Amino acid sequence: MELLSDLPVADELAARFAEAGHRLYLVGGSVRDALLGRSSGGDFDLDFTTDARPEQIQRLLSGWADGLWDTGIAFGTVGATKHGRTVEITTFRADSYDGVTRNPEVTFGDTVEGDLVRRDFTVNAMAFDVAARELIDPTGGREALAAMVLDTPATPQQSFGDDPLRMLRAARFVSQIGFTPADRVVEAMTAMAGELERITPERVQQELSKLLCGAHPRRGVELFESTGLAAVVLPELPAMRLEIDEHHQHKDVFDHSLVVLQQAIDLEDEDNSPDLVLRLAALLHDIGKPGTRRFESGGGVSFHHHEVLGAKMVRKRLRALRYSKEVVEEVAQLVYLHLRFHGYGNGEWTDSAVRRYATDAGPLLSRLHKLVRADCTTRNKRKANALQRTYDGLEERIDRLAAEEDLRRVRPDLDGNEIMRLLGLPPGPQVGRAWKFLKELRLDRGPLDRDEAEVELLAWARAEGIGSVGSQAAAGAAWASGGAAAEGVPEGADSAGAPEVE
Structure with missing residues (x-):
């Protein structure tokens, strides 16, 4: 089978390694995505594995690469650039883990098969022999890929024990590609969710962001929550599953938030990349509701000022996950402002109130428009259409005032x-x-x-x-x-x- 045939950098490298008596294999996401038809030799980075040791890799790349770095050489990885493309080449690995810190004892292996079986999932445990144009698949990855099933090469307990982040990565692959996790994978994730506490916030945040920016984030979030991973990483999320009884009816806040997330995604600009800030705000816009729920006389339920509490909670959680200050503040501000439109009524706001709405949102205004529209989840079509028409009117007023007064730069008339x-x-x-x-x-x-x-x-x-x-x-x-x-x-x-x- 001809696979990834249009990769001149890979061909040059394979020939160079073969001349020195070594084998070179393309591994990882590029092989998986090529089999899925998701790539055809674009500008993605390339990951290779080889029987050559790190010092030999350095010598083989020297004089060929445009740039060379060895920051990962302790783990057997040497990086390079060539023709504008980044490549990383790693010696076969046969690591063992201490089961406490997730720090591996780095040992090098002798076979590509031995290297592949230590990888996270079977769909990622395939290699392409560049010189021989041959697919190496010791764990049934291609069959799993055809069935769109996510399973581990070894037992899930061993795989997740080696690196608990793989559990969160499973939810990410469900979101990104649409895999269905094997039953044993879900069972292990549920039983071992607490192991995620061993992982640094920075690594967790990266996987969570990739999950939210996937093509099917709702499915990924549902797995994230149902297995207990969210209780470790983002405990405010499962807390939104509020108990509802026959006397105090209200929407399930968690399910409502998933609908808002999907509707916000549907409003994203098609030409742009996924909007992480908007997606975080949509998912978390109501996290202040559990802390503000009050049962009213007559069976009603209120959540007064949940947007204020929600903004505080967002700021605290996203900071703990090491998101950038910009992301933290933007998400918190969207959560804080998402409810203000509901005071607009049928357009009773004065121009002053419209100015304040637009000015307080500032550069987040277009995102706030999307979030507010997405937050309408009523099944009553007449009510939903009325809300959308009302918001259309608010946007028109903002546009008119902006044209007249340049609302994007509202400043005092004296400096x-x-x-x-x-x-x-x-x-x-x-x-x-x-x-x-x-x-x-x-x-x-x-x-x-x-x-x-x-x-x-x-x-x-x-x-x-x-x-x-x-x-x-x-x-x-x-x-x-x-x-x-x-x-x-x-x-x-x-x-x-x-x-x-x-």
């Missing part, structure tokens, strides 16, 4: 330098208070001309006891005579008063 000159203030907190007052005024009334802004600022300053009448008069005279700009404006004076959501 920090002008505030200090008018009020006779040095750089400091009082300038920030004045800046915030002017921004709130701008949101309430729209753009003001300079004279109006100055009058409002001076009136506010007198009421607040900020600055002296004399200094204000002097400042006014300076303006009239075109006085020089104030020096020493603190960095950030034009962006004061933007509180973090807590």
Whole structure:
């Protein structure tokens, strides 16, 4: 069978290794995806395994590669670039694990079959002999691939004991490719979920992100939760399975969140890559509900301010998983804002309220639009259509105001330098208070001309006891005579008063 035939880098390497008396095999996802028809020699990275030892690999790559690095040489891996493509070549491995820290005792093997049986899943335990154009499949990976079944080469207990992250990787492959895990794999994941505590947050976060960005994330999340992995990694998720009785009916929050996740994905831009921030926000937008649920008289249930608590919980959990500050803050802000639209009614908001909605969302506005629309999961088509039409109206109002006032750059009508000159203030907190007052005024009334802004600022300053009448008069005279700009404006004076959501 002709497999991955259009890979000149692989052919060059195979010839180089064969001339030195060594075999070279392509392994990993590129082989699996080629059999699935998911790739045809594109720009993906290439992973190889070989009987050559690390020092021999280095010598064979030297003089051939455009770039060479050996940061993984202790584990038998040497990396290189050639023709713009990245390759990693690893000596056959026959590791053993201590079962506590997941640190392997690195030992090198002698056969490709021995290397393959230590890999995570049978669909990833195939190798392609580049020189011989032959598929090596000692664990039935091709058959499992045809059946779309995810199973382990050894027993799942041994595989997951070697590296517990493989359990989370199973959920990721369900999401990415659509595999169905074998029964014994699910049983082992359920029994061994607690072993994930041995894995560093950074590695867990990477797998969770890949899971959420897959083509079938709902299926991956369902496996993640049902096996108990989520209770270890993201305990707020299973906590959303709230008990419901005949007297206090409400939607199952967990199932609702999965529907919102899928609907948010359906609203993503087709030309762009999966939106991790939007998907995290959709999955976690209601995690504050368990902590705010209250049973009301007459059988009702309320979740007052669950968006406020939810934003705090999101921030705490995503930080623990070592997400970047940018991702943490964006997801938390979306969770915080996702409920605000429900105060819009049938369009009763003033222009001031519309400005605040758009300004508080800032660069997240397009994502907030998608999240709010996705959060409509009612089966009542008339109600759903009415909500969507109402939101259409809000978006139109935002677009109109944006065209008129440039809402993306809502700022006070006077900057920090002008505030200090008018009020006779040095750089400091009082300038920030004045800046915030002017921004709130701008949101309430729209753009003001300079004279109006100055009058409002001076009136506010007198009421607040900020600055002296004399200094204000002097400042006014300076303006009239075109006085020089104030020096020493603190960095950030034009962006004061933007509180973090807590």
